[in-house]
Amino acid sequence: MAGGDILLRTHGGLPVLARASPCSLRLRFTASGRRAPSSLAAAKVDIGDVVSQLRSGSARGAADPKRQRRVSEGVLAFPRVVTSRIRGADEEEGQGGAPQLDAEKIGGVDGSYLSETRFDQCAISELSLKGVKDAGYGRMTQVQEATLPVILQGKDVLAKAKTGTGKTVAFLLPAIEVLSKLPSSQRSQLRSSINLLVMCPTRELANQVAVEAKKLLKYHRSLGVQVVIGGTRITQEQRNMQANPCQILVATPGRLKDHLENTPGFSTRLKGVKVLVLDEADRLLDMGFRRDIEKIMAATPKDRQTLLFSATVPEEVRQISHVAMRKDYRFINTVKEGDEETHSQVSQMCMIAPLDLHFSILYDVLKKHVADDADYKVSYLSR
Numbered sequence: 001m002a003g004g005d006i007l008l009r010t011h012g013g014l015p016v017l018a019r020a021s022p023c024s025l026r027l028r029f030t031a032s033g034r035r036a037p038s039s040l041a042a043a044k045v046d047i048g049d050v051v052s053q054l055r056s057g058s059a060r061g062a063a064d065p066k067r068q069r070r071v072s073e074g075v076l077a078f079p080r081v082v083t084s085r086i087r088g089a090d091e092e093e094g095q096g097g098a099p100q101l102d103a104e105k106i107g108g109v110d111g112s113y114l115s116e117t118r119f120d121q122c123a124i125s126e127l128s129l130k131g132v133k134d135a136g137y138g139r140m141t142q143v144q145e146a147t148l149p150v151i152l153q154g155k156d157v158l159a160k161a162k163t164g165t166g167k168t169v170a171f172l173l174p175a176i177e178v179l180s181k182l183p184s185s186q187r188s189q190l191r192s193s194i195n196l197l198v199m200c201p202t203r204e205l206a207n208q209v210a211v212e213a214k215k216l217l218k219y220h221r222s223l224g225v226q227v228v229i230g231g232t233r234i235t236q237e238q239r240n241m242q243a244n245p246c247q248i249l250v251a252t253p254g255r256l257k258d259h260l261e262n263t264p265g266f267s268t269r270l271k272g273v274k275v276l277v278l279d280e281a282d283r284l285l286d287m288g289f290r291r292d293i294e295k296i297m298a299a300t301p302k303d304r305q306t307l308l309f310s311a312t313v314p315e316e317v318r319q320i321s322h323v324a325m326r327k328d329y330r331f332i333n334t335v336k337e338g339d340e341e342t343h344s345q346v347s348q349m350c351m352i353a354p355l356d357l358h359f360s361i362l363y364d365v366l367k368k369h370v371a372d373d374a375d376y377k378v379s380y381l382s383r
């Protein structure tokens with residue numbers, strides 16, 4: 001995420017990415033939620049509504065008389081919607097005006113990223129399959145179809161796949177299979193050792209990965225997932241890791257290094273790592289985590305299986321892949337030449353507004369968006 005972005009992760013609804021610069025606010029709604037169709041339509045209405053309310057000075061924040069005067073004086077004629085690209089919704093609009101999405105799109109990913117292969121045609125355990133079914137996934141996405149057999153063979157994998165195409169399940173599902181098949185001699189140590197370590201560039205992504213892991217672990221009752229991400233007291237994380245099953249650890253590199261240096265017994269637990277994942281490897285390196293990553297990798301066993309998932313494969317990712325992975329690693333590319341980095345279901349709208357109105361506009365858009373679905377929760381906000 002570039003500087004100035006505000007990422008609002010939502011649980012059970014739409015993730016909203018707001019990019020704020022001194023005078024523009026870009027809102028991006030992705031059609032990955034269960035309520036995607038209606039929410040996309042609602043997002044369209046919301047923006048217009050907020051703009052008109054702000055113009056008339058009735059929106060929250062604009063209640064300030066000084067601000068109202070500035071807006072109504074029309075000195076800057078703000079806010080104004082300068083672009084409105086609602087591709088996913090507009091292209092799919094049916095006769096009644098409501099966007100038509102098929103069941104698989106509502107399940108999460110854009111249908112065009114789904115393969116013909118169903119999860120129940122794959123060599124995965126009954127327990128995983130039940131979790132996958134409960135999560136509402138029928139067919140695999142292309143990246144899942146391409147990587148699953150290779151990861152199950154025990155190979156290291158560098159996978160290039162666009163954002164929002166199901167990468168998280170692509171590495172979690174086979175990794176959970178590896179863990180569930182560990183011999184019983186190693187199972188007895190399961191409670192104390194970390195067997196799957198996932199490194200993510202941001203806290204919100206780490207939380208998102210953990211949410212997905214919990215879905216897939218639903219019937220694997222002996223396996224547990226914990227998150228260490230900073231922003232909370234390290235002692236709390238230490239207690240959580242001590243008191244709960246933690247065979248799967250999802251972490252941001254900075255806090256992970258902190259635990260390595262300051263949490264008693266943590267380095268021993270890392271000796272149990274069987275699978276190491278670098279999620280969004282390009283962003284991890286972009287954000288300057290290379291040294292931390294190398295230090296953490298050095299604390300894990302050399303004979304581990306390593307998976308790198310990345311939307312792009314610049315030189316830095318190639319370099320780390322040589323350091324992190326075994327020589328016979330497989331490169332799996334699911335991005336066609338010239339493809340955009342985000343998929344076509346990502347809708348974007350851009351509003352131009354003075355900096356001091358950004359918060360109130362964002363607040364209003366979200367309030368209406370949330371009101372569209374009683375179950376909808378904004379679970380994370382960062383800047």
Ligand SMILES: Nc1ncnc2c1ncn2[C@@H]1O[C@H](COP(=O)(O)OP(=O)(O)OP(=O)(O)O)[C@@H](O)[C@H]1O
Pocket residue numbers: 032033104107108109136137138139140141144162163164165166167168169
């Ligand atoms: N096979 C599938 N069928 C339907 N939906 C799926 C499938 N696999 C994953 N999803 C859903 O698709 C959405 C996008 O998946 P996910 O977040 O894993 O993508 P990603 O490629 O990891 O994106 P990002 O790079 O943003 O993390 C999620 O809501 C996820 O639950």
